[in-house]
Amino acid sequence: MNRTAKRAAAGALAIAMAQLTTSAYAGSEPFFTPLTQSSAVASPNHVNELNSPWQVPAGITSTNLVNMAAVEADVNQSIQRVPAGNVSTMFDMLAYDPTGRYIFIPHETPVGAGVTRYDAEAGVSHLLFAGNQTGDRSMPNGETWQYDFGAFDPARFTPNGTVILAEEWSGQGRVIEVMEPMAEPPTDPTAGGASLEEGTDWRVLTSIPRVSHEGIVWSVKYPEKVIYFIDENNSGSIYKMVLANDNDYVGGGQTFVLVVDGYAGDPTQNWDQEGVDGDTRYGPATWVPITGPAGEPIAGITNPYDNSETDSDRPGRVSADAVNGTPYGRPEDATVSALRNGNEVVYITTTSEAAVISIEILGGDKAMVRQFAKEGVTPKNVGFDPTTGTLASPDNLAIDALGNVYIIEDKPNGDDVGGDIWFARDVNNDGVAESLDHFMSLQVDGAESTGMIFNPSVPYKFVIAVQHPDSVDIDRDRDEDGMLDFECAGETPHTCQGDAVWEFDLTNVVPPVCQKGPVSFSRGYRVETCVEDADLNFINVLSRSGKQSSKFQP
Secondary structure, eight states: OOHHHHHHHHHHHHHHHHHTGGGOOOOOOOSSOOOSSOOBOOSTTOHHHHHOOEEOOTTOEEEEEEEHHHHHTOTTOOOOOOSSGGGSSOBOSOEEOTTSSEEEEEBOOSSSOEEEEEETTTTEEEEEEEOOSOOOTTOTTSGGGTTOOOOEEEEEEOTTSOEEEEESSSTTSOEEEESOTTSOOOSOOBOTTOOOSTTSSEEEOTTSOOSOOOOEEEOSSOTTTEEEEEOOSTTBOEEEEEESSTTOSSSOEEEEEEEETTOOSOTTSOTTSTTOOGGGGSEEEEEEESBOTTSOBOTTSOOTTOGGGSSOSOHHHHHHHHTTOOOBSOEEEEEEEEOTTSOEEEEEEEGGGTEEEEEEEOSTTEEEEEEEEETTTSOBSTTSOOOOOOOOSEEEEEEOTTOOEEEEEOSOSTTTBOOEEEEEEOTTOSSSOSEEEEEEEEOOTTOEEEEEEEOSSSTTEEEEEEESOGGGOTTTSBOTTSOBSSOOSSSSGGGSOOSEEEEEEOTTOOOOOOOOOOOEEETTEEEOSSOOGGGOOHHHHHHHHHHHHOOOOO
């Protein structure tokens, strides 16, 4: 099978899987007994970091799949380390291929950003693509970024059988497509003198506006046509792109920004500045175009693709401001599902606001924005022992085969307390969670959890990365003799485990004991004190749902 045919076959599989997802809705009760506190963290390379980075409910098991030390110690594997302290590697938003064999690991480094592919069958990692580290962050509009890339945050396996990467805080806000992600790894994966012409192993998607990309996802109902993406900024907006031609990412398409109908604030200001009214950033909303139907610039609106026309290196943000695009506090990750009424819903973390929003997709250009979960508003561990943990800096999102949403925190709680992962309980599946149930807590010094994603072929397993632990900081923590201040796992800095990917298995999770008693109420919703006996076998339900719907996670 030639390259084009293989890519088409992979894309057809991904689309078929996506079309089957509308039968999966959120609404499960907790299948575990929630934690009651956030975890304390220990010194770099503590036994917890090396063997069990997260505190988890009883019965959940974990395995380290890949880490920097293991890859760098093996001449048959490859990865890229950029000399930049604890951001030397920065594993970020992981992506699976539809079979679950490959995990794609983007590198969120200031320069030399790339992507590594982990082969679960062979147990090996290979660097597929990377910039050549010539970028100059002080010259965002200059020529130095022609063959370099920075801060790859999202990695997504597309309905076309390719992998999308995109730049967040470094580089030029570009989206890159790796054309043959499952082919034999290249002998020289750096961009070097490679051409930017279409037809090479990677290409820049110049038809997607330049913003600070993190969340970029495909519609569940129309994966061949609609892409949602966000601008991670404290006045960041939410976008929708409708492709001019099905599955054609270079052929252009119309881009819209979300405008809440009642919003009357200044879109150029940060979400929490005077004049940015939080109350009017929810409710009925409209998708307002910032380009023409084929992607052409609109007169009077900044060209969202060309950062040479503006002082900003993220011109899509300037375009959104011109049409009153509603600003949110660092909208970061996004995931797509369906509500019980059948409408598509996009969930988005707003990190600075300690919240998650849901956007119900209505007919035509209309949408409804709701507060899905928020610290101080959404109750926690309803029906269980309370937790002292707080929803702080919600960053990433994950979704299981039943449509349940998991919220993953950034490193929010200082140096002593780790970030958490929450199970968002939306039993009636209306886009507003009735409880945040404390699922996991990170124990690794200086690190954050990132890239949680469920295996599309084994739905009771998921993976998460440990990002930028202090143990990987090979520049800062040296004494006058050049030795590390803390004890490393070996004699050289590269034997510190560093960034790592862990796989979790829910098979033997211990379900909560059902305590018959009065029913509690939260925000007007009836909430059982625990799961009913018939629902205790969550893993079997999850497995059946995964086999029936084979949920494609864009």
